[in-house]
Amino acid sequence: MVLEPQAVITEDEREAGLRHLVIEAAYSSGAVALTGGVILTAFALHLGASNLMIGILASAPFLTQLLQVPAILIIERTRARKRIAVLTSIFGRLMLLVMAATAFAAGTAPLLVFLAAQYVLCGLSAVGACAWNAWIRDLAPEDRLGRVFARRTTWAAGISLLGGLTAALILEQTADGSTARSFAFAGKFLVGCVTGLISARIVSLMPEPRMPPAGERVGLAVLLRAPFSDRNFARLMGFVASWQFSVNLATPFFTVFIVEQLRFDVSVVMVLSAVSQLANLLALRTWGQLSDRFTNKSVMLVCAPAYILCIVAMIGASQFDERGLVLGWLVVLHALMGASVAGVTLGSTNIALKLSPRGSATAYVAANALATALAAGIAPILGGLLADFFASRQLELLIRWTSPNGIWSFPFRLTHWDFYFLIAGILGLYAIHRLSLVREEGEIERAEMIGEVLALTRRAIRNVSSVAGLRAATDLPVSLLRDARVRFRLARAQSREAKPRERP
Structure with a gap:
């Protein structure tokens, strides 16, 4: 296992590294699919975790990102990003074995061990991520970032989908609180550990460009x-902080909401997660192409509002009495959230890398992670602390229509987790405002892009009764792609003409 950086990387070595970058996503996402997200929350509920414990658990991946601050100094002094990324991955994934062992114990102690192991895992992952992001920023060509990461995320989404469906089938065969379910959780974390170690091995095969020679040591x-x-990067961090706070105030408690308030089984949550992953997978290629043709910001300004609206619409699940209607509502929302979050995740990752100077991206990437950590880490803990407060409160509005034929009424109630979804929506609007302040080269005016999308929607509605109309409803606006290409060519030509004029 060679972990040293290379002074020269050939084109073949770079292409091989990019292929490994895509393939590695299958194993790392497999580990996450079996040990994170819904599975992690369900495991905690299986062990008897309280709402506060769930909030603390959900904050672990974010609060531990603060370790990227000292990681900056470690990377700048050792200048061995690959070594740091591989070793932290190996020792972090071994914590999954510790978490698997807690499945067969009862009481507060196993929960604390479970939580501590998760924080160690996330802490090591944070240090490794700081090295990984700066390393990949120097390895991947800038004009291919969108396509490379779209393929990587496609692999990740596909494996996550398969892992989620498999987990749902296994949980469906076990009773809640049974010994069989304990074995199911332990098995998932054991397999997750193995796939995580394979991921670390693949990472070790990727070449690392040597960092520029270190100058004098500087403080943090x-x-x-x-x-x-x-100023522009600071605006991006302002968006990241407000976005992460609004989203993580509510989304970590989706599993608790569906299981405890709506009274569905954990296997239903896994199926919903699989639906979200499938929508994510289908949308990724489109968002990747759009991020390259337009800009990451233009994509995010479409996806972020859609995702926020879906969070608020989760309130509708508690308004219906018919179980089938509730389940159908949740399926639609999870599909829309999966598709929209694909664009937000891809766009935010790319724009942070794009605005980071090549060769010195470590501090920029870590600063962005710092903003994410503080906002996303505080939000679920605050949510857990306020869970009991909102649980004992209810807001009810009565919509009543009176006519000669009778009276029709519809009570609208906000209870417990519904308050979180509404508050998250309000905060999400502010985050979208912060995103509008970020400047990215080549961006398209938001009003023009929305106008094109609305025009396409109107045409699709007029033709919805025909097969062509149904097909048009799933197509991208051709005029929008054409206009974008024209703008890019014009901007490139103007840039070439301006350069000779600037010469003395």
Whole structure:
């Protein structure tokens, strides 16, 4: 296992590294699919975790990102990003064995061990991610970032989908609180550990470009001064912080909401997660192409509002009495959330890398992660603390229509987790405002893009009765793609003409 950086990387080595970058996503996402997200929350509920414990558990991947701050100094001094990424991955994934062992114990102690192991895993992952992101920023060509990461995320979404469906089938065969379910959880974490170690092995095969020679040692404050003094990047961090706070105030409790308030089994949550992953997988290629042809910001300005609206619409699940209607509502929302979050995730990752200077991206990436950590880590803990407060409160509005034929009424109630979804929506609107302030080269005016989308929608509605109309409803607006290409060519030509004029 060679973990040293290379002074020269050939084109063949770079292409092989990019292929490994895509393939590795299958194993790392497999580990996450079996040990994170819904499975992790369901495991905690199986062990008897309270709402506060669920909030603390959900905050682990974010609060531990604060470790990227000292990781900056470690990377700048050792200049061995690959070594750090591989070793932290190996030792972190071994924590999954510790978590698997808690499945057969009862009481508060196993829960605390479970929580501690998760924090160690996430802490090591945070240090490794700081090295990984800066390393990949120097390895992947900028003009191919969208396509490369779209393929990588497609692999991740596909494996996550299969893993989610498999987990749902296994949980469906076990009774809630049974010994069989304990074995099911332990088995998932054991397999997750193995696939995670395979992921680390594949990462070790990727080449690492050697960092520029280190100058004089500088303090942490000096390293972080550049991203925070970069006005445009600071605006991006403002969006990231507000977005992560609004989203993570509610989404970590989706599983609790569906299982405890709506009274569905955990296997239903896994199926819903699989639906979301499938929608994510189908949408990724489109968002990747759009992020390359337009800009990441343009994609995010379409996807972020859609995702926020879906969170608020989760309130509708508690308004219906018919179980089939509730389940259908949840399926639609999870499909829309999966498709929209694909664009937000891909766009936010790419724009952070794009706005980071090549060769010195470590501090920029870590500063962005720092903003994410503080906002996304505080939100679920605050949600867990306030869970009992909202559980004992209810807001009810009565919509009543009176006519000669009788009276029709519809009570609208907000209870418990419904308050979180509404608050998350309000905060999400502010996050979208912060995104509008970020400047990305080549971006398309939001009003024009929305106008094109609305025009396409109107045409699709007029033709919805025909097969062609149904097909048009799933197509991208051709005029929008054409206009984008024209703008890019015009901007490129103007840039070439301006350069000779600037020469003395």
